[in-house]
Amino acid sequence: xxxxxxxxxxxxxxxxxxxxxxxxxxxxxxxxxxxxxxxxxxxxxxxxxxxxxxxxxxxxxxxxxxxxxxxxxxxxxxxxxxxxxxxxxxxxxxxxxxxxxxxxxxxxxxxxxxxxxxxxxxxxxxxxxxxxxxxxxxxxxxxxxxxxxxxxxxxxxxxxxxxxxxxxxxxxxxxxxxxxxxxxxxxxxxxxxxxxxxxxxxxxxxxxxxxxxxxxxxxxxxxxxxxxxxxxxxxxxxxxxxxxx
Numbered sequence: 001x002x003x004x005x006x007x008x009x010x011x012x013x014x015x016x017x018x019x020x021x022x023x024x025x026x027x028x029x030x031x032x033x034x035x036x037x038x039x040x041x042x043x044x045x046x047x048x049x050x051x052x053x054x055x056x057x058x059x060x061x062x063x064x065x066x067x068x069x070x071x072x073x074x075x076x077x078x079x080x081x082x083x084x085x086x087x088x089x090x091x092x093x094x095x096x097x098x099x100x101x102x103x104x105x106x107x108x109x110x111x112x113x114x115x116x117x118x119x120x121x122x123x124x125x126x127x128x129x130x131x132x133x134x135x136x137x138x139x140x141x142x143x144x145x146x147x148x149x150x151x152x153x154x155x156x157x158x159x160x161x162x163x164x165x166x167x168x169x170x171x172x173x174x175x176x177x178x179x180x181x182x183x184x185x186x187x188x189x190x191x192x193x194x195x196x197x198x199x200x201x202x203x204x205x206x207x208x209x210x211x212x213x214x215x216x217x218x219x220x221x222x223x224x225x226x227x228x229x230x231x232x233x234x235x236x237x238x239x240x241x242x243x244x245x
């Protein structure tokens with residue numbers, strides 16, 4: 001199985017790659033912004049037994065570069081069996097209020113790059129007749145909150161776009177999975193106060209693999225976030241504005 005990973009150096013993406021590397025049956029194309037970090041991921045996967053691993057550098061802010069790298073991947077690596085779109089950063093909401101260039105860059109990375117890459121992947125799936133797409137969203141996209149609405153809006157856009165791709169898809173051999181993790185203990189969240197709600201990227205990876213194997217289309221990780229977000233979505237706007245959440 002050829003596994004293509006965008007944002008391959010993220011903790012969740014790398015944990016998923018390791019989860020599949022245990023099978024020792026797959027080839028990998030790892031795409032990201034840092035050559036040194038990609039090589040470190042490659043070396044760790046090789047330690048797990050993976051052999052056929054290729055890395056590619058990508059400027060996620062450039063639509064032209066996204067298309068160029070994706071086309072090169074298809075030309076050099078052939079059909080994609082499973083693709084994971086996982087690049088992103090946790091937007092600093094205070095900075096995003098005053099720095100419009102930063103806000104635009106963050107939204108481009110967290111939403112626009114996901115949307116463009118997901119469409120390219122599904123277009124390729126339709127050409128080859130099969131494929132699995134895993135898109136990483138977030139519970140932050142369920143409702144705008146004062147502490148992270150820039151990041152949440154980007155993740156909401158990703159979730160809506162993936163939902164549209166599923167609705168437009170007529171091929172039962174194409175599986176599109178939206179994953180909405182809650183708090184995950186990664187370098188991206190290291191500055192946040194840790195609590196019992198945080199889980200490891202390894203747990204998220206195992207859940208995603210289960211979701212792929214069971215053909216799930218939309219999942220919260222851990223599952224209890226489904227019920228938490230159901231409550232948060234149900235709060236009337238007038239009351240919600242008074243809450244410090």
